[in-house]
Amino acid sequence: MTSQQKDIVIVGGGHNGLVCAAYLARAGRSVLVVEAAAEIGGAARTRELAPGARVSSGAHLLHAMPDDLINDLNLTAHGLKLSSVRLNTVSLNNTGSSIVFADNTVSGAEVTAKDKAAFARFDKDMNRFAKALRPVFDKLAPDVSIETWGQRLELLGLGWTLRKLGRYHMREFLRVIGINFYDLLDEYFDNAQLKAAIAMDALLGSEWGARSMGSVLTYLYRLAGYQRNGGMGLALPEGGMGALSHALAKAAEAAGAEIRTGARVKRILIDDDRATGVELENGERIAAGCVVSNADPKQTFLKLVNPDHLDTGFIRRIRNLRSKGKAAKLHLVLSGAPAFKGVEAANLGSRMLIAPTMDEIELAFNPCKYKRYPTASVMEIIIASAHDSSLVSSGQHVLSAVVQYLPYDDTPEEDANRTAFLETVLDQLEQYAPGIRAQVMAAELLTPRDIERQFGISGGHWHHVELAFETFLFNRPVPALARHCSPISGLYVCGAGCHPGGNVTGIAGRNAAQQVLRGGH
Amino acid sequence: MIANTANNQRPIFERPILETPFYESYKHLIQNDQYEEWSGYTTLASFANDGQEYFAVRNTCGVYDLCPMIKYDISGADAERYMNRLVTRNIKKMLPERVTYTVWCNDDGHVIEDGTVFRLAPTEFRLCCAERQIEWLLDSSIGYDVVITEVTQDIAALAVQGPISCNILKKMGFTGVEVLKPFQLGNFSLNGYDVMISRTGFTGDLGYELWIDAEHADDLWQALFKAGELFGIRMIGSLALDMLRIEAGLILVNVEYMSCFQTVRPNRARTPFELGLDWVVDMNKGHFIGRRALVAAQKNSLKRKLVGIDVDWNKQADGALLYDSKTCSRQIGEVTSALWSPTLKRNIALAYLDAPYYAGEKSMWAEVYLHRECQWERKVYECHVTPKPFYAPERKRLTPPEDL
Known part of the structure; x- marks a missing residue:
């Protein structure tokens, strides 16, 4: 049964999908965003990790969204508030000899x-x-x-x-x-x-x-x-990255877009070589003049579109896209402020890096090529609660870290490996912040495979498709999709797999909206 | 399986080329050792005399060893959907026990190859072609419940072609073979094994192709030649077959066109339209691989097209370039296959012509080089576009065939 008729239906309520929805709705189109998860935001989401403790569960920094997009969509009016901008970066050292990057200068004892x-x-x-x-x-x-x-x-x-x-x-x-x-x-x-x-x-x-x-x-x-980004540098939205997504959703809704969560798309409907809507997992059909997919290219073209409508060479290229995520996410709820060596308590809110030397980075990288876990990782650590007390109960802190490099582990030992690796990471952190282990009240490690499951990204790759020479500009993700159109008329793509690429930018969503409005092909 | 001929039992490193399952059966007929390689097998350009072999097919019965032809079996719940997307013809309209001639294209609408599709059962197909292309078939199967198996070595096949081919098959005991219509297939048995017979061929004449498990090859061959002994049956090689297929107006990969997987120069790949095969492309059946590119191609007028021509002289125009005038000022096409047709007594050729020449309304000339007593001579002959097939006897389609 066809329940609704819209000008445009957007598959996936990640930040790019929401940006796209907002621009299209502002242009007077009737827009519906269907999101599989219970909450919008995709990988820009805030989640409760333990009672009273919330964390950005995917991306944890805002640093690449154009300021004109933020202004265009009036995100500040729709609730976006930055708890901190221009974060310093501190490179940690277990001897305590840290290096601080602040406003284009670098300082450190050594x-x-x-x-x-x-x-x-x-x-x-x-x-x-x-x-x-x-x-x-x-x-x-x-x-x-x-x-x-x-x-x-x-x-x-x-x-x-x-x-x-x-x-x-x-x-x-x-x-x-x-x-x-x-x-x-x-x-x-x-x-x-x-x-x-x-x-x-x-x-x-x-x-x-x-x-x-x-x-x-x-x-x-x-x-x-x-x-x-208008000089905001590394910024933290108040309430975590989910707050940004909510502001985007409000902007879209204010312009007239409708957003449905918990609505997983089963397939994109195609009739006479034209996208005509989507069918949800529950069998419900939504008719639309065009469909914009915020999902990654592999999901869109290998799962949601029936191969009857695609050419073999195209499918080959989509299949061969490199989309193996190597970054894991670590989330900790801490009972108090951790004491990182070489970091004054006032600087706890800086972005902290654990990457002692480039050779150590290479050593952390090597094992994942052979589907093994590293013994010492490199990390980017954010303690958002240092700027935003609303994220935790008083006195507590939440730590969020990007931990590299992990293999995409689909072996039967996945769970045991995750548990063992979490211990390795905590041991490693203990060397940089003695006593941190004892402060851990709740811990969670999302491997690339967990990221795939939780955010619905093929291979758990943040950027959907590797940011690499062969997948840049007019080759991103494949030439036929580089300008957001697809071989099927009325089907567009707007995710991070598109030009210009990953991170929370919204540019792909904005460009896709432009193409939809132009009827580009 | 590979037939256990003496050669095939040698270690692989001593065996650069395979012999077909029929080789041991017919090797005593090979008089002039004119061997040639075809997809890894040794085959014969001619057994004794290519002219006589040609006339056997037009007058009695000629037999061609088809074993090296590449054969893929495609089966599974999605086999029909898979085939319908793979090839340009509408497979959904094809009934079981039917055969169809088709092409298949890449994303750009360029022809990968032409060949035949056999619908063995509702969910079982066989694709026959000249070149191996398992990667394309497998990559095309992503998302489909199909199993694709190359059966080239497991299946042995003979083409039995000519006006009395049906009589010989009936004499072998294949009762009912005469009711097979062109492009229909039937299942028969001989001495306890299955023989699939399709009314197909590459000669433009009445003819059948016999398909069996390779292990029964010798038995089938002996039975066929015993039945045909008094009817003038004979083995034919590829030289005779080439004459026959040109008269029939049938194209050949690597002669009329290169597979788009193998072309290097940007303008060498061909669309089905350029090959004059519009009739095998169903643009209304829904999407198939290359359709969007072909829709775009249809928006422009066709720049060149393969057509049949008649050359007004008696020397074959092999490899001739075609010109707009007798002075050969502007080239407007070239010949791909040429033949002095023994049956038609006409000098025919397949040729690419640029627009508007392929429409046949303008005159054109062929520049032919003749090697006469160790001296090259250049001749310019007028030619005309003529419909294909050049030769299509009534018996080709007559069902049941005349009982001779």
Whole structure:
């Protein structure tokens, strides 16, 4: 039975789906978002971990959403409040010798004047390159067809942006863009811990080690995110990342969009080569003029669309996409403030990194290639409760950490491995924050496979599809989907698997809405 | 399974090429050792005389060893849906025990290959083609409940073609074979084993193809040649077959077109429309692989097309380039296969022609190079577009065939 008729139905209420819904609803379309989970937000969600203690259960930082998007959608009016902006970053050391990154400067007892000067130079160079890429990241992926003058000009413009860097910097850009971060950081710096801390920004959420080719590109992608967010740097929404999703949902609803949770889509309906709606798990059918999928490409095209409607070459490419998440999430409820070595109590709210050297990063990375767990991980730690007491009962704290690199474990020993690995991580944390183990009131480790189950992302990959050279720009996730349209007319994609890529940006959602409104194909 | 000929029992490293299951049966007929390789097997270009072999098919009965043809069995609950998406024809309309000629395309609507689909049962199909393509078939099966097995080595097959082929089969004891209509198949038995007979072939004549388990190959061959002995039955090689298929206007992969998987140059892959195979493409059956690209292709007029031509002279126009004028100022096409047709007494060829020449309203000339007593001579002959097939005798379709 067909229960509803909408202009547009959006599969998945992740942040991109909500952004897309808001833009489409504002343009006067009737929009329905159907979300499988009981709560909207996708991987930008806040969850109660223990009574009275809440944590951002997926992404835990806001750092790449364009400020014009936040303004466009009036998110502040819809309840988005940042509990903190421009978080410092502290690289931890179990000897207590930490390095602090604050507002484009670096300091630390063991950071030499030479390294400080090198950092200023590095920061300037990299930001220059990221700025050159930004127009590409902020817009629709460039169209590589050269049939019209508009398309030709667009491509020429892309080349011109790079040439505008100047002869020296263009050459330098083309040199570094394909190489690995390990070598690049070695060119600039001496201090091993400093290099490792910078490297982490290129590697978070990816299947890369510092020595993997293309890791400079992912760093520039991250920098472009900082550049577009209106100077908020690393920010924390009050109430966790779920608060951002709720603000997005309110913005969408205020514009007239309808959002249904607990409504899992079974398949996308296609008739006469055109998407005509969705069928839910419960058999209910919703008719729509077009369907926008916020799900990752593998889910959309290998599960929700009947292969009768797709070509083999296309399915091959979707199947071969790299989407093996290597990042785990650790959540702890602590009875009191943990005491990290080298971090003053006032700085507990900084972003803390455990990545002693780039070689240690590589050693943490190596085992996952062979489906093994690392003995020592690298991590990004956020204690949001240091800025936002609403997340916990008084005196308590919640710690959220991205822990790398874990294999996608689908063996029968999965549960035992998870339990054992949690102990390893807690032991490791104890070295950096003596006494933390005794403070743990509740602990949870989400492996990539858990992330897949909890957030419905194939392979548990944050970015849906690896952020890599072969899946950037007009190749993301595959050429046929690069501009949010799909081989099936009326079916669009708007998730992180699309250009420009992962992290909580909303850009893919906004661009997809633009394409839907244009009726683009 | 591989037939246990002496060659096939040698270790694999000593055996660069396989012999077909019938090889031991017919090897005493090989007079001129004109061997050629076909998908890993040794086959014969001719047994004794290609002209006589050709005339056997047109006048009595010629037998061609089909074993090296690639055969895939596709079965399972989703087999019909799978096949319908894979190929360009409407498989949903195809009844069991029928055979159909079709092409299949890649995403770009370029032809991978042409071949035949046998519907053995509602959920069982056999795909016959010249080139191996298991990866494509398997990747196409993602999301379908089907099992795909290559049975090339397990199944032995003979094409029995010519005006008295039906008589010989009846004499062998295949009662009822005469009621098979073109592109129909039936199941028979001989000496206790199953023989599937389809009224199909590659000669444009009355003819059948016999399909058996490879282990019974020798028995079938002996029975066939015993029954045909007094009817002038003879083995034929690929040279004769090539003449026959050109007269029938049938295209051949790697001659009329390259599989799109193997082309290197960007404009060498062909759509079914370019091959003149619009009639095997059902654009209204719903989606199939390559359909969207073909819909887009249909929006533009066809730039080139494979057609039949007649050359106004008696020398074969092999590999000839075709021009708009007798002075050969602008090339407008080229010949892919040419033949002086012994039956039609016409100089025919298959050729690609650019628009608008393929419509046949404009005159054109073929530039032919002739090697005469160790000297090359260049000749320019006028030619005309002519309908295909060039040769289609009434007996090809007549059911039951004439009892000769």
